[in-house]
Amino acid sequence: MAEQAEKIRKKTKKDEKDQMVVLVKKTNGIALQAIQKELNLEAMIQKEEEEKIEREKAEILANIEKERKKKECVLKAIRERELENQYNLHATEAEKTIQNIKKETAQQVLIKRNALNSKLRLIRMKAEREKNKLKQKLQGVRNSIADEIGDKYRKGDINKCLVAMENTKHRNDYCIAHFAEDLSDLQYCRDTTDFCTFCCDTEISDLYLTDRQTCYTKVCNALPTPKMDNINDLSGKWVFEANPNKALLEQPQSQYT
Numbered sequence: 001m002a003e004q005a006e007k008i009r010k011k012t013k014k015d016e017k018d019q020m021v022v023l024v025k026k027t028n029g030i031a032l033q034a035i036q037k038e039l040n041l042e043a044m045i046q047k048e049e050e051e052k053i054e055r056e057k058a059e060i061l062a063n064i065e066k067e068r069k070k071k072e073c074v075l076k077a078i079r080e081r082e083l084e085n086q087y088n089l090h091a092t093e094a095e096k097t098i099q100n101i102k103k104e105t106a107q108q109v110l111i112k113r114n115a116l117n118s119k120l121r122l123i124r125m126k127a128e129r130e131k132n133k134l135k136q137k138l139q140g141v142r143n144s145i146a147d148e149i150g151d152k153y154r155k156g157d158i159n160k161c162l163v164a165m166e167n168t169k170h171r172n173d174y175c176i177a178h179f180a181e182d183l184s185d186l187q188y189c190r191d192t193t194d195f196c197t198f199c200c201d202t203e204i205s206d207l208y209l210t211d212r213q214t215c216y217t218k219v220c221n222a223l224p225t226p227k228m229d230n231i232n233d234l235s236g237k238w239v240f241e242a243n244p245n246k247a248l249l250e251q252p253q254s255q256y257t
Helices: 002-054 058-087 091-152 159-164 168-179 183-191 195-203 206-220 246-250
Strands: none
Touching: 002 058, 002 091, 058 091, 159 168, 159 195, 159 206, 168 183, 168 195, 183 195, 195 206
16 A cells, blocks of 8 residues: 555656646747747848848848848857756756746847847948948039030130230130149140130030131131230240230120120
């Protein structure tokens, strides 16, 4: 009779121990499901953000994918270690293990959410900086196109050439107004012996060759014979009478454009 009671007692104790082990495993399963649920939620949020940024910058998406894989490896190692520790716990410490798992799960979820938010902020800031750079580059291209088109369709005022040829000061003022940012062109403008042709080419672009030829005819071919300030000056420098083309200046501009 005592032997039978001992068997019953051992069986009861074994059943209680098995029940505790089952409870631990069940708790572990619930905790793992909670972790997996949070991980799935995190992956979904991150995926949505990645899809949004993919349209803006493919390179950012590649970097996010690399970080995601690293994170998954770390989380996998953490889960394996947790499972190993959990299954090695004694049945009498099951309740303590359950509480620790719950607390640790909540902390991991909070840490991962904070890390995700920080990562997303950095990604958005980087994407915004790169978009601003691209916008600046686009504006530069637009400005360049506008400048180039404006130069090709340039059709200025030939009267400016007439005024510039009146005296050295007017010529120098003209050169500075047009070539202040290019020292080479500025010097050429000041020194060239064929200033009239150079001025007509400056005022009228290649698209208006007829008007440019008119400038040659009306301005350059109408220049008076130059005189020398000093008969003994053999330097080749010439000056013109003040306002030699007054009649041309008084003609309506519509005749040349």
